[in-house]
Amino acid sequence: MKNPFVYNAIVTGDHFCGRSKYIQDIVGKINNSVNILLFSKRRYGKTSLLKEIFESHLPKNFMKIYIDLFSITDETDFAKQVSIGIANSDYKKDITTRLKDLGNILKNVRLSVSPDPSGGISLTPTLDSGGFDFLVWFENTFENLNSFLKKNNMKGCIIFDEFQQISSIKDHDLEALLRGKVQQHNQLSYVFTGSKQHILANMFINTSRPFYTLADIIELMPIDKHEFYDFVSAKFRINNKHISETDFELIYDLSFGETRFIQKLCHYLFENESEEINKELILCVLKDITLSNDNFFRNYFPNSFTAAQRKALLILSQRSENLFSREIISKYDISTATLQRALKTLEEKLAIYKDGDQYKIYDVEFYHWLKSIKV
Ligand SMILES: Nc1ncnc2c1ncn2[C@@H]1O[C@H](COP(=O)(O)OP(=O)(O)OP(=O)(O)O)[C@@H](O)[C@H]1O
Numbered sequence: 142m143k144n145p146f147v148y149n150a151i152v153t154g155d156h157f158c159g160r161s162k163y164i165q166d167i168v169g170k171i172n173n174s175v176n177i178l179l180f181s182k183r184r185y186g187k188t189s190l191l192k193e194i195f196e197s198h199l200p201k202n203f204m205k206i207y208i209d210l211f212s213i214t215d216e217t218d219f220a221k222q223v224s225i226g227i228a229n230s231d232y233k234k235d236i237t238t239r240l241k242d243l244g245n246i247l248k249n250v251r252l253s254v255s256p257d258p259s260g261g262i263s264l265t266p267t268l269d270s271g272g273f274d275f276l277v278w279f280e281n282t283f284e285n286l287n288s289f290l291k292k293n294n295m296k297g298c299i300i301f302d303e304f305q306q307i308s309s310i311k312d313h314d315l316e317a318l319l320r321g322k323v324q325q326h327n328q329l330s331y332v333f334t335g336s337k338q339h340i341l342a343n344m345f346i347n348t349s350r351p352f353y354t355l356a357d358i359i360e361l362m363p364i365d366k367h368e369f370y371d372f373v374s375a376k377f378r379i380n381n382k383h384i385s386e387t388d389f390e391l392i393y394d395l396s397f398g399e400t401r402f403i404q405k406l407c408h409y410l411f412e413n414e415s416e417e418i419n420k421e422l423i424l425c426v427l428k429d430i431t432l433s434n435d436n437f438f439r440n441y442f443p444n445s446f447t448a449a450q451r452k453a454l455l456i457l458s459q460r461s462e463n464l465f466s467r468e469i470i471s472k473y474d475i476s477t478a479t480l481q482r483a484l485k486t487l488e489e490k491l492a493i494y495k496d497g498d499q500y501k502i503y504d505v506e507f508y509h510w511l512k513s514i515k516v
């Protein structure tokens with residue numbers, strides 16, 4: 142039987158749990174062409190939520206454009222990803238009309254057409270390798286898109302995923318250029334999201350940055366525990382497995398609410414032959430996962446952190462309060478000042494974050510690995 146718990150891919154449809162309030166809120170904003178910044182800790186489900194909204198919660202004639210900026214390193218990459226997003230945009234029209242529409246919007250790139258496995262067509266844009274003029278492309282593409290929507294009395298939504306990556310492009314002030322477009326386009330809602338929440342937040346809440354006040358800010362919280370339990374227990378039941386709500390709470394707490402890790406633990410538990418899922422089995426599966434990460438973290442840990450940072454991480458894996466107690470300072474043989482400095486650098490490196498006045502380790506699997514190390 143196919144494992145119903147997916148932890149390494151974007152989830153939608155049957156694999157997607159809950160989030161109804163967020164869906165209602167975000168769909169309302171998109172319908173009213175309001176721009177959104179969606180942020181959360183890593184792997185809580187931002188991309189999945191937005192894809193689910195595109196797949197199932199917007200009118201058919203809505204133009205849905207998803208742009209992934211994860212791999213961009215310069216403005217040509219940006220142009221390429223935007224062109225790919227537009228070329229693959231989803232809206233209700235027959236193939237011939239779509240080809241004509243998209244060809245008109247993407248006048249400055251070449252589009253090659255090929256059949257896709259689902260029986261439709263796939264359009265691949267290519268930018269001129271020689272004389273590609275970014276500013277001309279930028280101006281034309283966004284204007285063509287806007288006039289296309291206006292002419293057809295359509296609305297659209299552009300998702301920029303991994304949007305923080307645009308701050309690494311230095312050739313033009315892309316933030317300022319985009320701000321100009323975002324402000325003018327009232328047929329379009331722009332949704333910005335990404336996995337580096339600190340960089341993103343800074344782009345939108347810093348008064349001196351172009352994106353200040355340009356979007357409504359929504360923070361995605363962990364999926365509600367009860368709702369997640371109902372989802373998980375129903376999926377276990379299809380293979381005659383049973384889990385109590387208390388035992389699911391253990392999974393949820395061991396994952397600190399991180400959606401991906403909850404799915405990963407459930408995936409492993411589903412693979413296990415035991416029908417009754419209880420505390421011992423959950424801890425055993427957690428141990429297996431931690432063990433399978435051992436090679437990776439044994440390499441990553443010494444190569445990515447200084448000795449003081451390693452001590453700080455080990456301390457944080459054991460406790461989140463009283464970090465500077467005499468017992469800790471002497472056990473780990475580190476001065477208060479050095480520990481303080483290490484914590485600050487780890488926070489800047491996004492290895493840890495502050496939750497109220499406590500520091501926490503960002504990556505759940507790294508946390509469990511650190512916790513398993515005997516000091
Ligand atoms: N609504 C959901 N229902 C069930 N599982 C989900 C849901 N949302 C996310 N997940 C789980 O979490 C994993 C990560 O989801 P996703 O990639 O959407 O998160 P993200 O917040 O975009 O991550 P990143 O910060 O790395 O960009 C998915 O592979 C899936 O296992």
Ligand SMILES: [Mg+2]
Nearest residue numbers: 187188335336
């Ligand atoms: Mg994502």
